[in-house]
Amino acid sequence: MTDQREHILGCACDLYLEAGLEGFSMRKLAQQVGVTAPALYRHFENREDLLLQVVGEAHNVLGSYLYRALSAPTPGQRFSAAGEAYLEFALEHPRYFQIMHAFAEHLGLSEVPAELEERTAAVKRFWDDRVRECMDSGVLRRDDPDRVGLTLWAHAYGLLSLYLRGLLDAPESAFRVLYSDSFARILRGLGTSEYGAELDHHLLSHSGEPDSSGISVLEGGTP
Amino acid sequence: MTDQREHILGCACDLYLEAGLEGFSMRKLAQQVGVTAPALYRHFENREDLLLQVVGEAHNVLGSYLYRALSAPTPGQRFSAAGEAYLEFALEHPRYFQIMHAFAEHLGLSEVPAELEERTAAVKRFWDDRVRECMDSGVLRRDDPDRVGLTLWAHAYGLLSLYLRGLLDAPESAFRVLYSDSFARILRGLGTSEYGAELDHHLLSHSGEPDSSGISVLEGGTP
DNA sequence: GTCTATAATCCGATAGAC
DNA sequence: GTCTATCGGATTATAGAC
Numbered sequence: 001m002t003d004q005r006e007h008i009l010g011c012a013c014d015l016y017l018e019a020g021l022e023g024f025s026m027r028k029l030a031q032q033v034g035v036t037a038p039a040l041y042r043h044f045e046n047r048e049d050l051l052l053q054v055v056g057e058a059h060n061v062l063g064s065y066l067y068r069a070l071s072a073p074t075p076g077q078r079f080s081a082a083g084e085a086y087l088e089f090a091l092e093h094p095r096y097f098q099i100m101h102a103f104a105e106h107l108g109l110s111e112v113p114a115e116l117e118e119r120t121a122a123v124k125r126f127w128d129d130r131v132r133e134c135m136d137s138g139v140l141r142r143d144d145p146d147r148v149g150l151t152l153w154a155h156a157y158g159l160l161s162l163y164l165r166g167l168l169d170a171p172e173s174a175f176r177v178l179y180s181d182s183f184a185r186i187l188r189g190l191g192t193s194e195y196g197a198e199l200d201h202h203l204l205s206h207s208g209e210p211d212s213s214g215i216s217v218l219e220g221g222t223p
Numbered sequence: 224m225t226d227q228r229e230h231i232l233g234c235a236c237d238l239y240l241e242a243g244l245e246g247f248s249m250r251k252l253a254q255q256v257g258v259t260a261p262a263l264y265r266h267f268e269n270r271e272d273l274l275l276q277v278v279g280e281a282h283n284v285l286g287s288y289l290y291r292a293l294s295a296p297t298p299g300q301r302f303s304a305a306g307e308a309y310l311e312f313a314l315e316h317p318r319y320f321q322i323m324h325a326f327a328e329h330l331g332l333s334e335v336p337a338e339l340e341e342r343t344a345a346v347k348r349f350w351d352d353r354v355r356e357c358m359d360s361g362v363l364r365r366d367d368p369d370r371v372g373l374t375l376w377a378h379a380y381g382l383l384s385l386y387l388r389g390l391l392d393a394p395e396s397a398f399r400v401l402y403s404d405s406f407a408r409i410l411r412g413l414g415t416s417e418y419g420a421e422l423d424h425h426l427l428s429h430s431g432e433p434d435s436s437g438i439s440v441l442e443g444g445t446p
Numbered sequence: 447g448t449c450t451a452t453a454a455t456c457c458g459a460t461a462g463a464c
Numbered sequence: 465g466t467c468t469a470t471c472g473g474a475t476t477a478t479a480g481a482c
Contacts, residue, residue, distance in 0.1 A: 004447085020328050021328070021329070022328055022329075022331070025474085025475065025476085026475080026476065026477085027474090027475075027476090035447090035448070035449090036448070036449065036450080037476085037477085038448075038449075038450090038477080038478075038479095039447070039448050039449075041476095041477070041478085042447055042448075043447095046476075046477075047475095047476070047477095098326065101384070101388070103321065103387075103388055104388070104389075105243050105244070105245055106244070106245075106329060108245070112389070117390075120390055121390075124390075139414065140413055140414060141412070141413060141414060143408070143413075147401070147404060147405070147408070148408065148413060150382070150385075150391070150401070150405065151378070151382075151405040151408050151409065151413070152413070153381070153385075154378055154381035154382035154384075154385055154405065155374070155377055155378040155381055155409075156381070157381040157384070157385065158376070158377035158378055158379070158380040158381025158382070158384065159373070159374075159377035159381070161324070161377075161380070161381065161384070162373075162376075162377055162380065164326075165324070165326055165327070166327075166335070167340075167343055167347075168373070178370070178373070181370060182370070182373065182374040182377065185366070185370070185371065185374050186374065186378075186409050186412070186413055187412060187413045187414035188412050188414060189364070189409070189410060189411050189412020189413070189414075190363055190364060190366070190371055190374070190375070190409055190410045190412075191362065191363060191364060191410035191411060191412075227465085248456080248457065248458085249457080249458065249459085250456085250457075250458090258465090258466065258467090259466070259467060259468080260458085260459085261459080261460075261461095261466080261467075261468090262465065262466050262467075264458095264459070264460085265465055265466075266465095269458075269459075270457095270458070270459095447482105448481105448482085449480100449481080449482075450479105450480095450481080450482100451478105451479085451480090451481100452477105452478085452479085453476105453477085453478075453479090454475105454476095454477090454478100455474100455475080455476085455477105456473105456474080456475075456476100457472105457473080457474070457475085458471105458472095458473090458474100459470105459471085459472090459473105460469105460470085460471075460472105461468105461469090461470085461471095462467100462468095462469095463466105463467080463468085463469105464465105464466085464467075464468100
């Protein structure tokens, strides 16, 4: 009652979380709020505006999960907790995870507003910070934190997306193990030690220039 | 003329590729084909049926890209070529990449048909096969090919998704480098060698049971 | 601020003539 | 197989009274 706008926004999140993007209409929302549809336009410009606020709330919730991970005592534990937090967020709020990563056109947007891009960039920065302090403390190999953060983020995001789309037949408990295992594999490395030693010498051979004779990142692995 | 059904399907792919999922309507498609909307229903049951055929075509195109990678002479090169093929497919046909990985509800499906799941599984199997032969030839560390294939697939998919959504400010040329670099990092491993040695001893400490005292995959990295 | 009423579109899908 | 005509429904958004 005190703030009808917030009440509507809360209902909008609920509606989205249970009905999804397709099921999110101004009429249904009005019904859930307990008013008629035109009343919504006194508080929000249009459907697009409302959906963007929902995305904002999704970021808030993710933020609360990530923030919790910062209470772990060591960089390594904070890193680990961050990975777990991302997992928990996606499993407990799959719709939020989905809308945060939806293509702009699915939201009916011509382009993503800068404020939203900034929030996404903040998530990336969180990963980068975890990586950086792990490098400083010797848990992670020293490297470009920005690049390493992206590698880790992309992996986690990809794995969770595949799972949430039901492409992995594993039940949730098995997926949790799989998720941790996959992280462990990345940290340990997939190549053989000979390959790793070899790789360090021509890591930049992927320029795509014709004169590199098609040599790619894995080539020469078995000299 | 010879096969109107294929002509419609071709136009459907074109329409989707330029208009996206939101812009894909039976009316627009009919206009593009050069007939009226009801005529489409002589060849396809409904919009859902048509969209599924488009997804099928997307899989066909991806398949042609992956197939090309098999012509490389060594397992390591085939692995590398597979990664590049996945990249090229996503960059050259971003809409196909998008629709292949769209959530079922975005396609207006209650559930994904088994035939489509099978095609997705085939992509996964392709990665697994590349991994397996790399393990056999000593380029990749011996491990569960299914798990390692998933790790690699998730990473590639995640990275490409983030890029196609415009979250990485890098231009395409820079992204190509970034993509290869990220693969290289995963193959080499992100952890320090001390961490890697330590990890092998309690890789299974992520069971989530309370008695593991919260020990997670990264803990104990600096003994 | 909220209502009733309605405009203005767009959609998927069908009936029946040809 | 394709057409015209149309049904039946959904949606976003607005106008104007209260």
